[in-house]
Amino acid sequence: MxxxxxxxxxxxxxxxxxxxxxxISNIDLTxxxxxxxLAQLKAAFAEHQVLFFRDQKLSFDDHVRLGEYFGPLxxxxxxxxxxxxxxxxxxxxxxxxxxxxxxxxxxxxxxxxCAEIPPLGSILYNHTIPPxxxxxxxxxxxxAAYDALSDRMKAYLDGLTATHDGxxxxxxxxxxxxxxxxxxxPESGRKALYVNTDFTSHINDLPPLEARHLLDFLIExxxxxxxxxxxxxxxxSVAFWDNRCTQHKAIWDYWPATRSGYRIQVEGTAKPxx
Numbered sequence: 536m537x538x539x540x541x542x543x544x545x546x547x548x549x550x551x552x553x554x555x556x557x558x559i560s561n562i563d564l565t566x567x568x569x570x571x572x573l574a575q576l577k578a579a580f581a582e583h584q585v586l587f588f589r590d591q592k593l594s595f596d597d598h599v600r601l602g603e604y605f606g607p608l609x610x611x612x613x614x615x616x617x618x619x620x621x622x623x624x625x626x627x628x629x630x631x632x633x634x635x636x637x638x639x640x641x642x643x644x645x646x647x648x649c650a651e652i653p654p655l656g657s658i659l660y661n662h663t664i665p666p667x668x669x670x671x672x673x674x675x676x677x678x679a680a681y682d683a684l685s686d687r688m689k690a691y692l693d694g695l696t697a698t699h700d701g702x703x704x705x706x707x708x709x710x711x712x713x714x715x716x717x718x719x720x721p722e723s724g725r726k727a728l729y730v731n732t733d734f735t736s737h738i739n740d741l742p743p744l745e746a747r748h749l750l751d752f753l754i755e756x757x758x759x760x761x762x763x764x765x766x767x768x769x770x771x772s773v774a775f776w777d778n779r780c781t782q783h784k785a786i787w788d789y790w791p792a793t794r795s796g797y798r799i800q801v802e803g804t805a806k807p808x809x
Contacts (some may be wrong), residue, residue, distance in 0.1 A: 544571040548579045552764040555676035555781065557583035564591045564601055564773065580605070580656075581722055585674050585764075585776040585783075592771050593660045595623045595797070599776075602658050602799045609802035612650050613705030627798050629659065633791030640785040642673060643758045644733040646800065647779045649701030651712045652802040653807070658775045661782055661796030663770045669789030672766050672774060675782045677727035679762030681717060689726075692716050694809065697729075697750070700736040713739065718752070720805040722778050727780040728757050729807060758782060768794070781806070 547560040557579055562572065580586055593601075602608050608625040619628045631638050646657050664670055681689070695716040701709030716730045716738060730753050731736075738746040765786075766774060776783055 544575075544698065546568050546572060546575045548575075548583070550583065551587065551766075554679040554762040554764075555583065555674055556585050556587065556764045556766070558587045558589070560589070562588065564588060564593060565597045565626055568601065568604065577605070580775065581735060583697040584676055584678070584781050585766075585774060587766060588773040588775075589769060590771055591660070591717040591773050592662070592798075593624045593773065594619070595626050596764075598658065598660055598797060598799055599623065599625060601773075602801050606655055606801045606804065609654060610801050611800070612647050612710055621797065625799050626697070628795075629661075629798050630793070630795040631787070631790075632638065632795075635790065638785055640783065641787055642732040642774060643673070643782045644659070644731045644755075645677075645729070645782050647734045648702070648714065648731060648734045648778075649699040649704075649710045649712055650803075651710060651806060652779050652803040653714075654801045656775060656777050656779075656801045657798060658772045658773065658801070659766050659796060659798045660771075661794060663795040664770055665789035665792035665794055666771075667789075667792070668767070669786070669792065670768055670770070670794040671786045671788075673763055673784045673786065674766065674774075674776060675758050675763040677719075677757060677780050677782060678723075678725050680728045680757040680759070681726045683762070683781075684756070695741070696739045698736050698739060699734040701734060703736060704733050715809040717809060718732055718779065719809060721808075722781070727779070728753060729756065731782055737791060758784075779803075 549558045700711045
């Protein structure tokens, strides 16, 4: 590759906070990526946990192509969901306006952690945002949350499991699964907390009162602002997050304005392991 081509293929990766997130520029997601661009993008995803892109007017085909670089696409496990499917079975519509009575994801969570094999990641593209701001999404690093625990707490959590109950959010017929409280990321090898408000019903292996207080502490600890970042959407922005080491929360502060876009999910390939 000559110098001019190499420079054209070089992505610009700008960290947005100390612990989580990077904005990627010098990239056009409406076109297929070169091998060099894809390698850089995968490296950035592994390092920063959530990636942000601006000024990307994605078609469904563009959106799907981006996801498929990272793995096969999947469908939502919920039987009752707020967002609607489109003519593409892998693309879900996320549209909220003056007629909405609720939105998806108002609590910090990891997408569909109730599944036996939860999604690897999610890619949200918003083409329309509220005219006066609002509708931000918050992200928290579960690596940083785990690292900040005391050595004694880390030792105590070692080997514990928790039940993730999808019926709490999506209703009957949704999976209920057991996962480690602390998981090891399959690519980075780093430890991450793996409990969240929406899906984790209880910690197993402990007396009920002890389990409840421990879960309350871990959930409160996991979403502290010290390892969180608030992403401000602009029209035609994209956020791509790693469900295995992050949590996120949608902020509904824009009613009756409109926020509209589409989301796909990349399937996981293995059960979470300690």
